[in-house]
Amino acid sequence: MxxxxxxxxxxxxxxxxxxxxxxxxxxxxxxxxxxxxxxxxxxxxxxxxxxxxxxxxxxxxxxxxxxxxxxxxxxxxxxxDELLDVTVVSSDPGDVATSPGSTAQVTTYQVTNTGNGSEAFTLSADTAKPGDEFDTTFEQIILDTNGNGVYDPGVDTIYTPGTNDPVLAPDESITVFILSTIPASANDGDRAEIELAAVANTGSGTPGDIFAGQGDGGGDAVVGSTGANDEDSGFFVVQTAEITLVKSATIVDPFGGATAVPGSVIFYQLVATTTGTGNLANLAITDDIPADTTYNAETITLEGAPLSDSASDADAGSFDGSSIAVALGTVPGGQTRTITFQVTID
Incomplete structure (x- = not known):
C-alpha cells in the first residue's frame, strides 16, 4: 500500500x-x-x-x-535567509612611520564578509578622527587587485563608491588601502588615526532587522551581530630626526705650547648629534682641509677608532686630496658620532 x-x-x-x-x-x-x-x-x-x-x-x-x-x-x-555581517580589521602590525609632507602614505585593512550570502559593501575613510595629534588629507581608497597584500601603484584598483563596491562571497576577504598626505606641520612623535568603514549594500541596522525578500538566494536579509556595518583604524606616527654639528680645534705648537705658528698641529674634532624619533639615512660628514695647512695622513678617527684615507676599502673614512669624509650610514635620533683628524700649519 x-x-x-x-x-x-x-x-x-x-x-x-x-x-x-x-x-x-x-x-x-x-x-x-x-x-x-x-x-x-x-x-x-x-x-x-x-x-x-x-x-x-x-x-x-x-x-x-x-x-x-x-x-x-x-x-x-x-x-x-541571508545574514548580513562584515568585519574590518587593520592589517598594520603597529603605527606606520611617516614624515611631514609625505604623500601616498598607506594604511592597510582587511574587509571580510562574515555573513552567509554573497554581498557588496560600500567603503568609506575617515581621516579626521577626534583625539589624535593631527589629521591627514585623504587621497584615495585602493582595492588590492592582485591580492598580494601590498599597495602596488598602477596595478591595484582605485575604489569609487557605487561603481566598484567589492562583492564578497561568504567568508571571503579583500585587502584595502587608504592613501593619505601628511601635513608639513606634523611634529615628531605625533599620531594620526585613519578609519576604514564597510557597510553591506543590502542594508544595515540593529541586529535582527529584516529586509524582506532581499536576501541572497531569494529569502529575506537579516542584519547580523555586527549591524552589517563595521570599522577599524590604523595609525600614522611621525618620526623625524635632526642633526647638529659642532666643530672645535686644539693646537699644539712645536714648542709644547698652543700657538698657531708654522709647524703647529691642529687637532679638529667634529661632533654630530641627532635628535628625534626618526632616522637620518646615508648621513655623511665632510670637512675641507683649510688653506695654508697640510692634512696629516691617516689621522681620521671615528669614535676613537682609526679610519684609513682610502675610499676603496671597507671602512667609513676617506681623503680625496682636498677634504676628509666619513660615511655614517643610517643614524637614529638621540645618538652622537665623534670624528677627529689633524692638519699642520704650513
Missing amino acids: NCIEKQTCERPAYPLAKHSIRRQLSFAVGAAALFLAPTSAHAAGTVAGTDIVNVAQATFDGPPGDPPVTIDSNIVTIKV
Missing part, C-alpha cells in the same frame, strides 16, 4: 482478520527529520538560499504475516 505524501493512512479490512484494522496517524511538522539536501558549513552558518528539506516518517505493524507499513509526512521546505 502506498501512502506516501499523505498525512493519514487507512488500512482496509482483510478477509482472514477477525475484525477490520483501522489506524490513523497525524504528524506535526518536523516531528522527525530526513534531510534530503546537503548543506555547507561556513563561519556564519549555512549558505543563504539553501533549502532545508525534511520529511517525517511513521512505521507500524500490518496484519499478521504482512511486513511493517511506513508512511511519509508532507515535505517541509525552509529557505535559509
